[in-house]
Amino acid sequence: MTAPLIGARIQRKEDYRFLTGTGQYTDDVALPHQSFAVFVRSPHAHAKIKSIKIDKARKSDGVLAVYTGEDLAAAKVGGLPCGWLITDVDGKPMKEPPYPPLAQGKVRHVGEKVAVVIAETLEQARDAAEQVKVEYEELPAVIDLKKASSGKPIHDIAPDNTCYVWALGDKAAIDAAFSKASHVTKLEFVNNRLVPNAIEPRAANAAYSRAEEGYTLYVANQNPHVERLLMTAFVLGLPESKVRVIAPDVGGGFGSKIYLYGEDVVVTWAAKQLNRPVKWTAERSESYVSDAHGRDHLTTAELALDKDGKFLAMRVRTTANIGAYLSTFASCVPTILYATLLAGQYTTPLIYCEVTAVFTNTTPVDAYRGAGRPEATYVVERLVETAAREMKIDPVEIRRRNFIRQFPYQTPVALCYDTGNYEATLDAALQLADVKGFAQRKADSARRGKLRGIGYACYIEACGIAPSNVAGSLGARAGLFEAGEIRVHPTGTVTVFTGSHAHGQGHETTFAQVVADRLGLPLEAVEIVHGDTSKILFGMGTYGSRSIAVGGTAIVKALDKVIAKGKKIAAHLLEASESDIEYDRGQFKVAGTDRKKMFGEVAFAAYVPHNYPLDKLEPGLNENAFYDPTNFTFPAGTYVCEVEVDKDTGNTQIASFCAVDDFGKIINPMIVEGQVHGGLAQGIGQALTEGCRYESSGQLVTGSFMDYCIPRSSDVPLFKVDTRETPCTHNPLGVKGCGEAGAIGAPAAVMNAITDALGVKDVPMPATAQTVWKSLREKSNARV
Amino acid sequence: MTIKVSMKVNGKPVSAELEERTLLVSFIRENLRLTGTHVGCDTAQCGACTVLMNGRAIKSCSIVAMQAEGADLMTIEGVAKPDGTLHPMQAAFKENHGLQCGFCTPGMVMNALDFAKSHPNPTEQEVRESLEGNLCRCTGYHNIVKSIIAGARAMGGKI
Numbered sequence: 001m002t003a004p005l006i007g008a009r010i011q012r013k014e015d016y017r018f019l020t021g022t023g024q025y026t027d028d029v030a031l032p033h034q035s036f037a038v039f040v041r042s043p044h045a046h047a048k049i050k051s052i053k054i055d056k057a058r059k060s061d062g063v064l065a066v067y068t069g070e071d072l073a074a075a076k077v078g079g080l081p082c083g084w085l086i087t088d089v090d091g092k093p094m095k096e097p098p099y100p101p102l103a104q105g106k107v108r109h110v111g112e113k114v115a116v117v118i119a120e121t122l123e124q125a126r127d128a129a130e131q132v133k134v135e136y137e138e139l140p141a142v143i144d145l146k147k148a149s150s151g152k153p154i155h156d157i158a159p160d161n162t163c164y165v166w167a168l169g170d171k172a173a174i175d176a177a178f179s180k181a182s183h184v185t186k187l188e189f190v191n192n193r194l195v196p197n198a199i200e201p202r203a204a205n206a207a208y209s210r211a212e213e214g215y216t217l218y219v220a221n222q223n224p225h226v227e228r229l230l231m232t233a234f235v236l237g238l239p240e241s242k243v244r245v246i247a248p249d250v251g252g253g254f255g256s257k258i259y260l261y262g263e264d265v266v267v268t269w270a271a272k273q274l275n276r277p278v279k280w281t282a283e284r285s286e287s288y289v290s291d292a293h294g295r296d297h298l299t300t301a302e303l304a305l306d307k308d309g310k311f312l313a314m315r316v317r318t319t320a321n322i323g324a325y326l327s328t329f330a331s332c333v334p335t336i337l338y339a340t341l342l343a344g345q346y347t348t349p350l351i352y353c354e355v356t357a358v359f360t361n362t363t364p365v366d367a368y369r370g371a372g373r374p375e376a377t378y379v380v381e382r383l384v385e386t387a388a389r390e391m392k393i394d395p396v397e398i399r400r401r402n403f404i405r406q407f408p409y410q411t412p413v414a415l416c417y418d419t420g421n422y423e424a425t426l427d428a429a430l431q432l433a434d435v436k437g438f439a440q441r442k443a444d445s446a447r448r449g450k451l452r453g454i455g456y457a458c459y460i461e462a463c464g465i466a467p468s469n470v471a472g473s474l475g476a477r478a479g480l481f482e483a484g485e486i487r488v489h490p491t492g493t494v495t496v497f498t499g500s501h502a503h504g505q506g507h508e509t510t511f512a513q514v515v516a517d518r519l520g521l522p523l524e525a526v527e528i529v530h531g532d533t534s535k536i537l538f539g540m541g542t543y544g545s546r547s548i549a550v551g552g553t554a555i556v557k558a559l560d561k562v563i564a565k566g567k568k569i570a571a572h573l574l575e576a577s578e579s580d581i582e583y584d585r586g587q588f589k590v591a592g593t594d595r596k597k598m599f600g601e602v603a604f605a606a607y608v609p610h611n612y613p614l615d616k617l618e619p620g621l622n623e624n625a626f627y628d629p630t631n632f633t634f635p636a637g638t639y640v641c642e643v644e645v646d647k648d649t650g651n652t653q654i655a656s657f658c659a660v661d662d663f664g665k666i667i668n669p670m671i672v673e674g675q676v677h678g679g680l681a682q683g684i685g686q687a688l689t690e691g692c693r694y695e696s697s698g699q700l701v702t703g704s705f706m707d708y709c710i711p712r713s714s715d716v717p718l719f720k721v722d723t724r725e726t727p728c729t730h731n732p733l734g735v736k737g738c739g740e741a742g743a744i745g746a747p748a749a750v751m752n753a754i755t756d757a758l759g760v761k762d763v764p765m766p767a768t769a770q771t772v773w774k775s776l777r778e779k780s781n782a783r784v
Numbered sequence: 785m786t787i788k789v790s791m792k793v794n795g796k797p798v799s800a801e802l803e804e805r806t807l808l809v810s811f812i813r814e815n816l817r818l819t820g821t822h823v824g825c826d827t828a829q830c831g832a833c834t835v836l837m838n839g840r841a842i843k844s845c846s847i848v849a850m851q852a853e854g855a856d857l858m859t860i861e862g863v864a865k866p867d868g869t870l871h872p873m874q875a876a877f878k879e880n881h882g883l884q885c886g887f888c889t890p891g892m893v894m895n896a897l898d899f900a901k902s903h904p905n906p907t908e909q910e911v912r913e914s915l916e917g918n919l920c921r922c923t924g925y926h927n928i929v930k931s932i933i934a935g936a937r938a939m940g941g942k943i
Contacts, residue, residue, distance in 0.1 A: 018886025021820015251887025
């Protein structure tokens with residue numbers, strides 16, 4: 001008998017290897033006869049390729065091969081596919097231009113791959129890459145979102161650089177509601193472009209075996225089966241059975257390692273050409289121009305209210321920057337994952353959202369931690385807070401007046417929330433943040449010459465994506481289930497194979513807690529295996545905070561099958577009726593008696609079936625399950641941020657940050673808190689320090705850790721976090737997911753606090769010292 | 785041009801013929817195959833490559849291997865006891881959930897070891913300042929700060 005493991009603060013199984021330097025990340029993999037690839041990248045944002053001279057590079061020391069887009073085209077290597085079809089307002093499919101792994105004839109963003117040099121050593125490949133001479137004819141770059149439609153066409157199939165115009169909601173009804181409103185709050189802002197910046201740069205190392213006619217690809221990736229499916233079926237035209245994708249230890253993802261990238265394709269293809277393993281690891285400056293970026297919306301948002309502050313309608317127009325090409329899931333982020341969240345925690349009856357996605361000569365933009373939901377939360381929570389200030393209603397009170405209180409709740413933007421209790425998280429956050437003491441703290445700050453402000457964000461997110469048929473009807477070109485397998489060994493220990501992938505989330509611990517708890521086994525008896533297509537039956541991978549809700553449920557479904565079969569075996573061993581067998585924490589018992597068989601005894605009988613119903617039951621104890629969710633999950637919560645602004649410098653410090661989240665049932669509170677802390681830091685980064693800057697020529701000015709500021713330890717405070725619990729109603733664990741919440745809720749809370757401190761309507765993100773200082777000056781100039 | 789370099793790494797003498805331009809981190813990772821020392825950037829900002837050289841935390845991406853000629857180096861692989869028992873600083877990271885993806889972790893631990901020698905009972909502020917050269921994208925630093933405070937106390941000023 002063991003103590004319950006679900007809900008316990010168990011230290012992580014994976015920590016030992018990471019703390020002793022014995023983890024294995026992709027760049028740590030060194031294969032026999034390893035060769036090294038370096039990509040030659042475009043220095044221009046938009047240019048025709050007039051010629052590529054590779055002779056000198058090819059003759060350089062140690063060089064094995066130099067390939068360009070022409071070589072890939074000749075070998076019929078396809079372009080990178082987009083996994084989600086968005087249909088335009090006029091019923092036409094979005095514009096899907098070709099996305100070649102190496103540029104063909106034209107480059108469309110700084111950093112686009114033009115050629116690859118492969119050599120015996122990395123240094124030789126680097127030296128030779130400098131000998132590749134590319135002659136370009138520069139074209140005007142399209143950088144400014146507002147001018148994209150009149151800019152030089154980036155792709156032939158999109159002459160106005162528009163990928164799609166998409167809308168959700170009844171515009172006429174919303175316009176009518178606005179005309180009757182007693183107050184309208186309007187904001188225009190940019191949701192700043194971010195670079196995910198996992199500390200492990202992307203890497204890929206591919207090998208080919210002539211004997212097996214098969215490939216093995218090690219890759220820093222969040223979903224190895226999806227990587228394999230996209231690469232084999234759509235790009236290289238290979239049988240999936242001939243390609244093994246291993247995503248070993250992965251040093252953070254945050255979305256940026258979901259996608260199939262050209263580098264992965266090129267090293268895999270080249271491994272066969274050379275019959276040598278080919279390894280590529282990004283330098284950080286390559287990451288900045290080649291990892292998919294996040295956010296980058298230009299938005300006009302309006303909220304219509306009645307005289308009591310009840311929300312009547314919301315109208316949102318967004319121009320979303322897609323970048324130069326459609327990355328794997330780029331199209332669904334500013335649409336399906338954005339507009340559907342605009343109800344937030346509120347009963348707003350009418351919502352209209354129109355999204356224009358445009359191509360620009362910038363790095364492709366795709367999902368980054370939160371993916372659409374931080375943008376939606378920013379729209380809703382900035383509007384709500386601003387409306388409260390304009391109408392002189394307490395910002396907490398206006399939220400209470402509009403909270404959803406009846407569940408399930410069908411929003412006007414497609415989603416149906418299964419459960420929640422927004423008052424509970426709000427009340428707990430007010431307490432945790434000691435909001436009652438704010439006036440005193442503000443006065444104390446003022447005495448020290450500082451401006452103090454408080455800001456709230458009541459966020460909601462849709463996680464655990466998704467019912468496959470619903471996603472399919474919205475344009476998804478993939479299923480969104482998850483797979484799990486429980487392999488019980490003869491002595492009763494268990495190996496669990498999951499299609500979810502961990503890159504920091506601690507699944508080896510959390511999932512083991514679930515399995516050990518359900519089976520009543522010690523934690524040590526359970527091992528979790530993930531990240532290898534040759535071991536795991538299938539997997540859709542980890543993103544959108546889906547692992548515990550979807551991957552965890554698949555494991556539970558497989559466990560149920562193990563227990564069901566175990567009951568049959570136990571019934572035979574105990575000479576009892578199967579219907580009388582109960583499973584209770586490691587023991588199969590005959591109900592109402594003291595007759596029992598331990599889990600290990602039943603497992604042993606399954607593998608040494610001497611006394612076993614072989615006429616009715618197969619030997620062995622190994623079950624798998626696929627689980628397709630019936631709905632999204634809806635984590636929600638309230639964040640309260642206090643900032644202190646230095647009037648003279650504009651420097652803004654987070655004075656305190658309190659987060660109260662409802663993630664449903666929690667398996668390991670320690671890990672959940674860690675996820676929240678990390679998400680909050682990224683959200684605070686978006687609000688205060690992070691943001692891409694492109695020159696009008698298309699050069700990325702913020703292309704290193706020295707120019708693009710991810711938060712350092714001194715930029716963030718110790719966080720105060722707590723949870724409230726309304727269990728998810730449609731999965732057996734009652735779980736909702738926690739990976740993205742911090743990044744979703746934090747930006748609005750911080751910016752609401754800064755605008756409160758400054759007494760201004762809006763401050764652009766990132767609110768750097770310079771930006772805040774300028775805002776203060778503009779305000780004081782306006783007064784004069 | 786190649787040059788012979790010799791040094792002590794985790795207590796063992798090592799030497800190799802290297803190209804002069806070989807960075808210390810490349811020597812550690814590629815020649816010695818001690819892959820616990822990581823490379824997270826190319827501008828000496830992230831600190832994932834931090835090792836102890838003659839007891840001081842340095843970024844091994846920022847010097848060439850021959851600058852470490854004759855030095856006594858410790859990498860993350862040399863921190864735990866030979867029997868595998870975690871060092872108190874490593875144990876503190878585990879107990880306080882001071883790591884998630886683990887990629888920045890070796891650099892964090894190596895930097896913390898140097899810091900804790902002179903700060904047996906550090907404040908939150910001192911720890912945050914000591915992390916100026918180490919980036920983490922997963923933890924929001926919250927639990928790293930707690931780990932280092934706990935680890936430093938457990939070390940009592942001695943590595």
